Amino acid sequence: MKRLFLGFSALIAFLAFSSNAFAFKVAVVDLNKALQNCQAGIDAKSILQKIIDAKKTVIDNKQKELNDLAQKIQNTSTNKKDKQQLELEYQTKLRDLERYKADATDDVVSKEREYTQNIINGLVETVKNISQKDGIDLVFEVHQGLVYWNDALDITSQVIKEYNKIYEQSKK
Template sequence: MKRLWIGLVVVLMMVATPVVAAEVKVAYVDLQKALVVCDAGKAAKGTMGKRVKEFQATAQKRQQNLKVLNEELEKKKMMLSADARAEKERDYQQKTKDFQRFIKDAQEELQREEGLLGREILEGLGKVIKELGDKEGYTLVLEKSNGGLLYADESIDLTDKVIAAYNKAYKASNGK
């Protein structure tokens, strides 16, 4: 019986040896850094900055118009009939609601646009990571910024390589 166990252990060791001998190559990428530092991320940030400024300018104009309307209402309040005053107050309240709706819609639209831009870039980064992983023979590439990676030596950080490869692909696809 003892010989059977020893034989079984020897067979298992022979079978397991190739698995142990296979090289496991692991790396990680900081996707948050790549998203912010890559050319597409910088372009998206610029685009979103312009959109925010456009909405802010429109909001300031509308807010100023509301302020002027409110001041006029306060000045003429005593001179207006009850019906006229009620009509002006309803008009002011409606414009205030419209302004609040505009702000809410603008915020939602900006978040949606930012999400779309971010997803496009992340998809591109994912393709680059897969290509690099295949080309350089990585067994596993982990994501750093999600909080799942507690420690890793910087020598296995592929972030800068991924950014460079993605920038190259981004410039090629945009004709730059």
Template sequence: MKKSIMVPAVLIIAAMFASIAFAADATKIGVINFEKILQESSPGKVMQKELKAKRDQLQGKFQAEGKKFEDMNAALEREALVLSAEKKLERQRELRDKADDLKKMNADYTQEMQILQNKRINQIQKDIFDITNKIGTAKGYILIIEKNRAGVIYAADKVDITDEVIKEYNSIYAKKK
């Protein structure tokens, strides 16, 4: 009796494992690395150049204002002995106002750069999602995840489709230009 129950049970279990093994071949999972796409794709490189140009422009303005502040401070130090107490207080107040203006300018520029960077990254991310959906549908992937944000600890190189996404993104970008 035990043999008659054991044989079908073993066959059922073997059939379950066999179906899982066959299903594993059909399961396609892909991984992309968004940071790599930002660094190596044409749109990512253009974004980096734009951000660097804007950062340099804002830094130039900030440094020019910083130079004015330093000049005002140096002038006050030179003339401190010959200025009346009232004029000295007025110049010190001007310096404090200028320092406050510099702090506000720095905060504004930082915020402006952050907004610009987020805007560009969000656009690239939207484009990458569209491309990834297209590739996933065309090639039968059941899942494509972003390597860094998804918390992937290990992914085999054969499931990494980042280079394919970059290639497709570059070709779409070249057609738009």
């Protein structure tokens, strides 16, 4: 009987110890929400919009030039030789416009990717720092296949707050 009691006690102690050994502190973070709502993300969006607006102005001006050339070409008072010259100029400017549009799109996409990657890297580093400070063992990104989580586990607002502090200090 004494052996059975000792064995049972050992089993209970093992289960109690092993359940503590496997207890994890878990959190979730929405990096997309953090990217959109942190000051660096807001600033990046503003910078990108200014770049887009400037490129759109150039495109609009080039398009206006093309429209003016098209009107000159269609004008019945324009002689044949001048029309040929205007058509060549039109084709050249049209190719330039198409090239500019493609380059502008590539430039904006490249800058957006660069800003996004830099901010995401900073947010991930912030998540790591918060996790180490708060003793969090696992952090899941909510868009990576999670179906349910308790809102109490969400550290997104804490990540945004901490990252904003780091971002503001880096601007000084």
